Amino acid sequence: MSVSPARRIALEVLTGVRERDAYANLLLPAVLQRARPSAADAAFATELAYGTLRLLGRYDAIVAAAARRPAARIDPPVLDVLRLGAHQLLATRTPAHAAVHQSVEQVRQAVGARATGFANAVLRRIGERDDAAWTDVLLDGVEDPAERRGLATGHPAWVVRELQRALDGDDLDELLRVDDVAPPVGLAALPGLAEREGLLDREPRVDPHPLSPIGAVLDAGDPRAVPGVAEGVVRVQDPGSQLVALALIRARPVVAGERWLDLCAGPGGKAALLAAEARLGGASLVANEQAPTRALLVEQALAAVPGRHPVETGDGRRFVRGDRRFDRVLLDAPCSGLGALRRRPEARWRKRPDDLPPLTALQGVLLDAAVAATAPGGLVAYVTCSPVAAETTEVVSAALARHDRLRALPTTEVLERLAGVPLPGARRGTAAQLWPHRHATDAMFVQLLEAR
Numbered sequence: 001m002s003v004s005p006a007r008r009i010a011l012e013v014l015t016g017v018r019e020r021d022a023y024a025n026l027l028l029p030a031v032l033q034r035a036r037p038s039a040a041d042a043a044f045a046t047e048l049a050y051g052t053l054r055l056l057g058r059y060d061a062i063v064a065a066a067a068r069r070p071a072a073r074i075d076p077p078v079l080d081v082l083r084l085g086a087h088q089l090l091a092t093r094t095p096a097h098a099a100v101h102q103s104v105e106q107v108r109q110a111v112g113a114r115a116t117g118f119a120n121a122v123l124r125r126i127g128e129r130d131d132a133a134w135t136d137v138l139l140d141g142v143e144d145p146a147e148r149r150g151l152a153t154g155h156p157a158w159v160v161r162e163l164q165r166a167l168d169g170d171d172l173d174e175l176l177r178v179d180d181v182a183p184p185v186g187l188a189a190l191p192g193l194a195e196r197e198g199l200l201d202r203e204p205r206v207d208p209h210p211l212s213p214i215g216a217v218l219d220a221g222d223p224r225a226v227p228g229v230a231e232g233v234v235r236v237q238d239p240g241s242q243l244v245a246l247a248l249i250r251a252r253p254v255v256a257g258e259r260w261l262d263l264c265a266g267p268g269g270k271a272a273l274l275a276a277e278a279r280l281g282g283a284s285l286v287a288n289e290q291a292p293t294r295a296l297l298v299e300q301a302l303a304a305v306p307g308r309h310p311v312e313t314g315d316g317r318r319f320v321r322g323d324r325r326f327d328r329v330l331l332d333a334p335c336s337g338l339g340a341l342r343r344r345p346e347a348r349w350r351k352r353p354d355d356l357p358p359l360t361a362l363q364g365v366l367l368d369a370a371v372a373a374t375a376p377g378g379l380v381a382y383v384t385c386s387p388v389a390a391e392t393t394e395v396v397s398a399a400l401a402r403h404d405r406l407r408a409l410p411t412t413e414v415l416e417r418l419a420g421v422p423l424p425g426a427r428r429g430t431a432a433q434l435w436p437h438r439h440a441t442d443a444m445f446v447q448l449l450e451a452r
């Protein structure tokens, strides 16, 4: 029996993520390009790979219960196939016999005949219950609310706790649900170089985003076929990223001759937007990035915007030398990325609570460097794609305590002006916090600061 192309592709992605720490959202497109499956197979492979990776911890618990042994004691190549099989049985319309037979064949091809009987038995046991009945099995005897939510929705319990703490509301279950659904592709029309309204007229698959004035969303299909994307003037970018970058620019009117800095710019999505705005307002932009390969990506992103936008490669912590100062500084800090879980299927399982302390220390030092680079009266935007308190409000309040010259500006008001509508549930003290389930954006955090 041969294994269907979609299952082969999905298993290759799971294997790459497990063995080489590959990023699924980079590996899958590369595998699809090489394998060239039909459009239907490509869509099914994407659903299988991303859907399985998002719920990996939940499927491991189900496989362990059905196998009557911990997932860690199952041969990893066999475990990958069982995870994919569990997803087919519990979350897709695949007929059970097809899911079981194809998975058993994948086990045979991966490790030989020795584990086929085991795989067959485990998958048949999984298929005896539906998804909701497995949730009941997993939750039996589990008291801790975060553990329960994590098992039910496929999130590590510590991530559930961090999201709950940041959310400050009773809609956590809605957030966790939205995290498990692939979002539409966000598009940004660079100001002065592309027209969102023209794009909407020419491209029926594209709809306006309700909050970003330059944003649109593409529900299905390849964004590379959208007019302007190949030229780099329409960019794939989450609308939340658009809003936080624009907040720095629209916080007050731009004066010609202003100097702007993007301190941690790779791969350059927000830098391209800032450069387009700088071109319109008579300002100039310098972009900095520590990783040389990512600095090259920033150069590529900026190539779409006419004018000179120097890219420097260096450690942002030591950016300030001499008396070079900037009127607006974007610090889009390296972070845990827990605000973009819907776009990065495996990320929630890769992060550990231990990852946070070194990141928050780096964020604090980078914010000091951003403040040092800011001219008197200038603005800093501290941005993360994480809502975690230790990476957001706590970094900002510690910086405010260290720097007398720093003042927090009411930031939600700026975003509301940009969006043209109120943003319920975005206010987080003086900062703004966007949420996938409230605003149809990634969970971007932004605090505008004035450096007197």
Ligand SMILES: C[S@@+](CC[C@H](N)C(=O)[O-])C[C@H]1O[C@@H](n2cnc3c(N)ncnc32)[C@H](O)[C@@H]1O
Binding pocket: 241, 263, 264, 265, 266, 267, 268, 269, 270, 271, 288, 289, 290, 291, 294, 314, 315, 316, 317, 332, 333, 334, 335
């Ligand atoms: C959140 S990403 C920035 C995303 C970018 N603003 C965009 O919209 O495309 C953070 C970036 O900071 C870079 N970075 C990490 N540590 C750094 C440091 N010490 N100095 C400068 N850049 C750093 C990372 O390589 C990464 O490219």
